[in-house]
Amino acid sequence: MALKITRxxxxxxxxxxxxxxxxxxxxxxxxxxxxxxxxxxxxxLASLGLLSREERALYDELRRIELLLRK
Amino acid sequence: MTATPNLASQAEEFFxxxxxxxxxxxxxxxxxxxVVINEDADHMVAEFQIPLxxxxxxxxxxxxxxSFSAMFWAVIRYDMCPDRTGKELAVRSSKFELRVHTAxxxxxxxxxxxxxxxxxxVHYSGMGGLLSTAIxxxxxxxxxxxxKGDVQDVHVPTGGAxxxxxxxxxxxxxxxxxxxxxxxxxSGYLLxxxxxxxxxxxxxxxxxxxxxARAALEKLGYRVLPPTGGDTPPGRYRGW
Numbered sequence: 377m378a379l380k381i382t383r384x385x386x387x388x389x390x391x392x393x394x395x396x397x398x399x400x401x402x403x404x405x406x407x408x409x410x411x412x413x414x415x416x417x418x419x420x421l422a423s424l425g426l427l428s429r430e431e432r433a434l435y436d437e438l439r440r441i442e443l444l445l446r447k
Numbered sequence: 448m449t450a451t452p453n454l455a456s457q458a459e460e461f462f463x464x465x466x467x468x469x470x471x472x473x474x475x476x477x478x479x480x481x482v483v484i485n486e487d488a489d490h491m492v493a494e495f496q497i498p499l500x501x502x503x504x505x506x507x508x509x510x511x512x513x514s515f516s517a518m519f520w521a522v523i524r525y526d527m528c529p530d531r532t533g534k535e536l537a538v539r540s541s542k543f544e545l546r547v548h549t550a551x552x553x554x555x556x557x558x559x560x561x562x563x564x565x566x567x568x569v570h571y572s573g574m575g576g577l578l579s580t581a582i583x584x585x586x587x588x589x590x591x592x593x594x595k596g597d598v599q600d601v602h603v604p605t606g607g608a609x610x611x612x613x614x615x616x617x618x619x620x621x622x623x624x625x626x627x628x629x630x631x632x633x634s635g636y637l638l639x640x641x642x643x644x645x646x647x648x649x650x651x652x653x654x655x656x657x658x659x660a661r662a663a664l665e666k667l668g669y670r671v672l673p674p675t676g677g678d679t680p681p682g683r684y685r686g687w
Contacts, residue, residue, distance in 0.1 A: 379463055379482050379493075386487040423599065425550020425572075432549035436522075440492045443526040443540065444485040 389441050396438040403431050455484055457536040458491035458527050465525065465614065466495065468640055472618050472633035473497055473521065474511050489529050496546075497521040499621065500628040512628055520546040521621050523614065531682075543617035545625065551599065555612050555620075565687035567611030568602035608684050609652045615641040655683040 401412040405421060413421075421427055422435045462482050469475060475497050482493040499519040500512035522544040530537035543555040554570040579596035586594040593600045605612055615637045622629040653660040658678040661671045673679075 379459070379466060379480055381459060381462075381482045381484060383484050383486050385485065389485060422549070423551065423597075425548060427549045429549060436494065436496075440481065440483060440494060440524070443492050444483060444488075444490045446490070446526075 384444075386445065389445050393438065393441045393445070396434055396441070400431065400434055400438065403427070453534075454489050454527075454529055454536050455491065458484065458493075461527065461536060462491075462493040462525070465493065465523070468614060468618070468637075469495055469497060469521075469523065471508070471636050472622065472630055474500055474506050474515075474628065474630065476511065476515055491527045493525050493527075495521075495523040497523070502626045503628045505629055505631040505633065507631055510630075516627075518548055519552075519627065520544075521618075521627075522546050523617070541614075543612070543614060545621060555605065555617050557608070557611050559608060559684075562686060564602040565604035566608050566684070567605045569605055569612075570599045570601070571603065572599045604687060607687065609648050609655065613641060613644040615644060654679075656681045 397415060400418045401415065403413070403418075405417075405426075406413045418435065422432065427435060459482075462480070466480055478495065478497050480493060480495045482491070484491045497520060498515040498517070499521055500515045503512060506512060522542070524542045524544075525538060526540040527536055528539040529535070537559070538557065539559050541557045545552045545554075550572065551570065552572055556570065557567045558564075559566060578598050578601065582593045582598070582601065583596035588594070618633075619637055621627050622633060657673075658681070661673065661678070664671050
């Protein structure tokens with residue numbers, strides 16, 4: 377099975393990173409808390425397995441972007 | 448900076464080969480790998496999320512199980528960059544995870560640039576009751592996350608950069624130790640692939656410390672001459 381490869385750049389990655397962070401900071405837990413989550417809280421939720429599958433997919437994408445942007 | 452074409456093609460080859468290994472030993476359902484290249488830098492990342500099927504007879508190469516567990520996943524991620532010479536591709540980090548729903552059940556991780564924890568390590572989410580009290584006590588008063596007693600914050604060291612577990616080791620773990628369903632011929636294929644991994648790591652280990660390699664060969668009766676100017680100095684990464 378051939379792999380589909382996406383080619384991108386820093387500007388696109390940074391823009392997508394901001395979108396993902398905003399979405400993750402406002403997941404269902406945020407409405408329960410009444411305020412946006414911090415990224416550390418999002419990471420803790422991921423680490424504890426408390427994200428839904430859809431939220432976890434966003435978090436996985438964010439982690440990949442962070443790696444692609446890492447110096 | 449633009450991604451070096453040679454490195455990008457090496458990465459494509461590496462990721463394709465990884466996907467081939469996974470498809471040869473596990474039924475992958477409709478899993479679609481994610482491969483992204485950042486063209487502004489020499490960074491390439493691939494992630495493979497494979498649904499796992501509960502135990503059953505080994506499947507033919509083109510066969511699929513009646514269903515997948517819907518709960519357990521093998522998640523494999525590679526983060527690639529240039530090696531120290533800048534010419535060859537290297538793994539900067541990797542993660543082989545057995546995921547339970549969205550929780551990281553067990554993770555075999557490698558972080559080449561890690562200086563505060565072992566570069567190669569395992570995180571495990573189980574057996575908290577046995578170790579939690581000790582790490583809470585031992586790290587209380589520090590800023591270390593382990594003070595909370597969550598055992599998955601512990602890094603279990605697994606052989607450093609050179610002798611770390613391979614993808615083949617992880618796939619063996621998923622199939623043989625955890626019992627998830629595999630494809631026919633998985634064992635022999637993984638053993639063969641692991642031999643190739645050992646050979647690659649052996650070559651790298653020799654480059655890490657040529658004088659020790661030379662001494663080992665001389666013990667076997669080989670005659671090995673150092674290059675003009677003497678032994679190449681050791682280049683092994685320091686620390687864990």
